[in-house]
């Protein structure tokens with residue numbers, strides 16, 4: 001059985017082509033643990049997870065990378081976030097079940113894809129908003145990567161209930177190219193295009209590369225773990241409540257037994273009854289307790 005929840009980088013030396021293989025298993029199941037997604041939305045969400053993991057690795061950033069798609073279609077929001085530790089989280093929100101996983105059907109015409117990067121490598125957060133080009137999210141992401149990095153890119157994905165997988169090829173910039181082989185890119189692309197959904201989902205990275213590029217020299221680098229993990233916590237939620245102020249919370253507690261906050265990303269629920277709230281605010285100076293001077 002192949003390794004689970006891994007991201008692999010490789011280099012096809014004889015073609016001057018960089019690549020990645022991402023195969024998400026438990027991470028992908030954990031991402032859907034609390035939400036029953038219709039099949040078409042599941043496909044798009046799986047592609048978004050794979051695409052964001054690939055993108056985060058390509059940027060070699062120290063921070064987090066967020067992919068967000070918004071549109072007027074049946075799925076009005078899709079968001080996936082991956083950090084440099086390989087921790088990812090994400091969700092989709094929908095009004096109706098789309099009839100296919102074509103991006104125009106899922107998100108509607110004029111939907112946009114936003115890529116946001118917060119990283120210590122950049123002075124300021126980066127945000128790029130682009131139209132969704134192509135039929136699938138894999139196409140759209142392939143276009144984005146080709147344009148933003150000015151390097152030819154090919155992206156193939158396969159999503160089912162057990163795994164979400166992707167194979168990415170990118171031509172090396174000419175400054176890094178070692179061979180004089182003009183045909184390298186088209187050869188690599190041609191070999192990659194023969195991959196089947198089953199091969200991409202089931203074969204280990206080594207075996208997959210051997211099958212696809214058997215005539216080429218391929219170097220496979222160490223794999224990296226990918227895991228579903230949400231950065232929400234009781235502490236963060238508590239700080240948010242303190243930020244709201246005691247008066248607001250007392251209004252809620254006057255009508256119900258506790259204050260419940262549900263994390264949008266992982267659906268974890270944090271509940272606070274009046275005792276919890278008292279403990280939370282003890283020591284915390286809320287805005288409402290701060291004397292204000294009235295002139």
Ligand SMILES: [Zn+2]
Nearest residue numbers: 230232263266
């Ligand atoms: Zn969460």
